[in-house]
Amino acid sequence: MTYEIIWEPRATNAAARFLKDDPAGLAAVYEAVDALATQPRPRDSNPYGSQDVRRLHVGDYRVLYIIDDDVIRIMVTHLGRTA
Secondary structure (H helix, E strand, C coil), X not given: CCCEXXXXXXXXXXXXXXXXXXXXXXXXXXXXXHHCCCCCCCCCEEEECEEEEEEEXXXXXXXXXXXXXXXXXXXXXEEEECC
């Protein structure tokens, strides 16, 4: 089963801001998020609040996303820097 990945505008805007300073870091983020399509709950992700919300760290970035198993969709809601 392959999940559809949807980026909320807030997360997309953050990615655009970070892209100027760290294109390699953002490439790693997009690669990790793309991998969620086939494995939405990887070992290096953690539950965040409810069981449908997860947090994934990729280098200096953190990604918050919601898994909707009923619709087979992952919604990226937040992208931020940890450092």
